[in-house]
Amino acid sequence: MATTQPLLLNDQQMKSFITNGYLILKTDFSKEFHAGLVNQLNEIYEKEGNPGNNILPRIRDMQRVFEHPVITGALTSVLGSDYLLHTHRHGHYNSIPKPGGWHKDSYWGYSRLRNHHPWWAMIMYFPQDTPVELGPTGVMPGTQYSESRTFASDEMEEEATANGEAGTFALIHYDIWHRSTPNVLGTPRFMLKFEFMRTAAPTAPSWDNQERSWSAVPLEAGVVEPTIIGEEVWNWLSGDIGSLAGTKADDSAAIAELSNRLTGSDEPSALAAAYELAARGNGGTDALFKGLHHEDVKVSRSAAYGLSAAGAGAVDGLIYALDDSREETVNLAVFALGELRELAAAALPKLRALLDQPSVRVRRTVVDVLGMIKEPVQDVVAALIKGLQDEDTQVRFMAALSLTRIGEAAAPAIPYLETALTDENRYVRGHALEALRYMGTKEANDVLMRELFNTRWCSSTTPASTF
Structure with a gap:
């Protein structure tokens, strides 16, 4: 490999990813390297x-794959430089x-509202x-934005x-x-599947961005130009929150037509x-808020x-919706506030109060979005400790x-994260370790290293070779 620096995606690749939901890329390891991986996989299976x-500690050469500049560059471009390997x-x-x-993959058993913005890949x-x-x-290209399967099983073209x-990989929207x-x-x-999460909302493009405007970037031949969703996602990845707000006329006839489409099948x-x-x-x-409270x-x-995507002008109405009697409305309002991030800081008192409500679905969504809103940070941390x-x-x-x-x-969460390291669930323990790692203080690192040392795993130990 000529470089260890991430090979970032260019504008056209990013537009293709946003539009189609995937990219097919390739590493340049030798055939011998891949043959070794396959031999190990066959033996282990x-x-x-x-x-x-x-699978990573068991086949240690796999770590080299995820340090390859084509892979680090693709992940950095889509998820930012501080992405997390789940x-x-x-x-x-x-x-x-x-x-x-x-199918669409579950979030390791977690039923959550799916993101149009690429928080996951x-x-x-x-x-x-x-x-x-x-x-x-x-x-199926472009289906990352649809909850339902909008294509028939026999439409495979x-x-x-x-x-x-060997060395080909698909980077896909989760x-x-x-x-x-x-x-x-x-x-x-063999297909080796790994999940990655964005840990920081974008403040600027993290790919090799040359054109600021979505419309200025050409798509490859034969690809249908995406809807306004693609433009909004491009702007979000560029660091803009609510970039669509007020960009078109407040035209009553157009709004009536769009409202009819919103309620269509x-x-x-x-x-x-x-x-x-x-x-x-x-x-x-206003039309969107009517839709939020729609019976369907x-x-x-x-x-x-x-x-x-409606910007600061939607925050007050979303906070009001947190008091709705329908669980679905509350849950969706929490989700939308999270995507508005720091613009939704005024919602923190009500969001914290929702951690006391009986709906486990709402509580799950609340803790998810708290780390996106982040401010005021002391209140966010206290809520996440709860x-x-x-x-x-x-x-x-x-x-x-x-x-x-x-x-x-x-840092105030460190003692609670240390307790979480004894949780019966592997992902509570795994996420607690990640939280300590991203915290990075001496106290957090001491807890982290002690746990990792005590639970260290020997990649050479197998049923045929126990010591």
């Missing part, structure tokens, strides 16, 4: 089974001709030559596959629809209308995405993960 979350990772083995079902790495016949991962030589394609050759195919059209309404000033924002929760969800002690496992592990976004200012 045959003798020990799937190593699951221990403690869940998995090696997928496929040797059968039957395709997998189309996945890498699917193929250590062997993977022609189409060997069953690479298939993705649009499917993109991560086929290629929420894209994807599947395993049929392995008609029947020989072993076509999800992509409804979502595009929600973002268009976010650009239409007070009239558009699908309409409410689309409206919430629009409100998350989340660490919640009876619900998912509230606890999301509270710990949210603390990674706070950094050194979260």
Whole structure:
């Protein structure tokens, strides 16, 4: 490798990722390197089974893959330089001709509202030559913004596959629809899946950005120009919050037409209308709030995405919605406030109070967004400490993960994170370790190192070689 510096994505690659939800890239390790990985994988799967979350320490050369400048550059471009490698990772083995079902991955068992903004991404790495016949991962381009599956199972002409030589990987938006394609050759195919999280909201482009304007960047031939959602995501990644607000006329006829689309059954059209309404000033924002309180929760969800892009003018109405009697409305309002980040600091008292309410779903969303809003930091940390002690496992592990976004200012949480290291759930423990690492103080590092030393894992110990 000529450089160890991250090879950042360019504007066209970023626009393609935002539009399609994936990029197919390739590392330049030698064939011998990949052959070694595959030999190790075959031996481990045959003798020990799937190593699951221990795949990195079990196959130590895999760490070199995630230090490769093409991979670090792609992840930095999409998630910022302080991205986190999640403690869940998995090696997928496929040797059968039957395709997998189309799906979106869960957040390790956590049912949460999916982000249009790329807070999360996945890498699917193929250590062997993977022609189409060997069953690479298939993705349906552009479906990262749709909750429902808007395509039929027999409409495969649009499917993109991560086929290629050893070292090929797919960088995908976490929420894209994807599947395993049929392995008609029947020989072993490995796909190593790793998840990554953004720990800091963007304040400026983190890719090799040359063109400030979304519209000035050309798309590759044959790709359909995306809707207004893509432009909003580009602006968000560039550091703008609520960039659509007030960019179009507060026109009553246009707002009426968009409101009809918002309540329609076509999800992509409804979502595009929600973002268009976010650009239409007070009239558009009022229409979105009507949508938020609509009896159809699908309409409410689309409206919430629009409100998350509507800027400071949406904050008061969202705070008001936190008192709504319908759980779904409250949960969506919390989500939208989180996407507005520091603009929503005035919501902190009510958000903290929601940690006392019986809805576990709302409590999970609250601890998620607290680390996005971040201010006032003392109140945020106090609320997340409370989340660490919640009876619900998912509230606890999301509270710990949210603390990674706070950094050194979260030091008052150290004793509670130390307690969390004894939690029965692996992700509470794993996220607590990450929070201590991102905190970086001497006290946090002492707790971190003691735990890691006491639980150190020997990558050479197997059932056939115990000592």
